[in-house]
Amino acid sequence: RVRRxxxxxxxxxHTGKSTLVYLPRTKLTIVVDKSNESKEHFSNILKNSENIRFxxxxVRSFETIINVLKISRxxxxxxxxMGGGRYPDTVFKVWAVWSGIFKPRDSIIRNRGLAEFIQRAKIEDNSIIRNFEDSGWLSEYGRGIPYKLRKQLEEFKFWVEI
Structure with a gap:
C-alpha cells in the first residue's frame, strides 16, 4: 500500500516496528503518538532518517491535527x-476525522475489535456503496476545510475535548 x-x-x-518497514520508501512520514515511550523510541529513528517527523x-485532539497540518497538508x-481490541468506536471516529481533513488515497486501520466486527458482520443493505472514487477517506464528509469539518463534529465533543 505504501508506494515510493x-x-x-x-x-x-508505539515503538515504530511497522514504521521501519515502509519508511525507506516514503517522501515523508509523520508519526503521532501520545506516549513518552514512543517519543524515546522515535528519537533514535529521527537521528537516522531525514524523511520522518514525530x-x-x-490523536483525538484537534490541536494535534493542527500540529500535523503545520508539517504537511x-x-x-x-x-x-490504536487500542488493540479496545474502543473500536474511537478508532473509527479518529479515522473519520483525520481522513476527512487529510483525504488520503488509502487508509490502513489496525484494531482487533474493529477487525472482529467486520469479520462477523454481513451487509444486507443493497443501498450501501461498494466502490468509492477515493479509497482512503470517508467521502460522505465532503472536501471541507478543517474548521468547517470541526463545526460538523459536535457529537465528537462527547468523546474528547476539541
Missing part, C-alpha cells in the same frame, strides 16, 4: 493503529 515517495501519517506507531500528542496513506 508517498506521504504517510501514522497514528499510534508529533507528541493525542498532504497525505497519501493514513495508518491508524
Amino acid at each position: 515517495n508517498d506521504i504517510v501519517i501514522e497514528l499510534g506507531p 508529533v507528541l500528542g493525542d 498532504e497525505c497519501d496513506v493514513l495508518a491508524v493503529d
Whole structure:
C-alpha cells in the first residue's frame, strides 16, 4: 500500500516496528503518538532518517491535527493503529476525522475489535456503496476545510475535548 515517495501519517506507531518497514520508501512520514515511550523510541529513528517527523500528542485532539497540518497538508496513506481490541468506536471516529481533513488515497486501520466486527458482520443493505472514487477517506464528509469539518463534529465533543 505504501508506494515510493508517498506521504504517510501514522497514528499510534508505539515503538515504530511497522514504521521501519515502509519508511525507506516514503517522501515523508509523520508519526503521532501520545506516549513518552514512543517519543524515546522515535528519537533514535529521527537521528537516522531525514524523511520522518514525530508529533507528541493525542490523536483525538484537534490541536494535534493542527500540529500535523503545520508539517504537511498532504497525505497519501493514513495508518491508524490504536487500542488493540479496545474502543473500536474511537478508532473509527479518529479515522473519520483525520481522513476527512487529510483525504488520503488509502487508509490502513489496525484494531482487533474493529477487525472482529467486520469479520462477523454481513451487509444486507443493497443501498450501501461498494466502490468509492477515493479509497482512503470517508467521502460522505465532503472536501471541507478543517474548521468547517470541526463545526460538523459536535457529537465528537462527547468523546474528547476539541
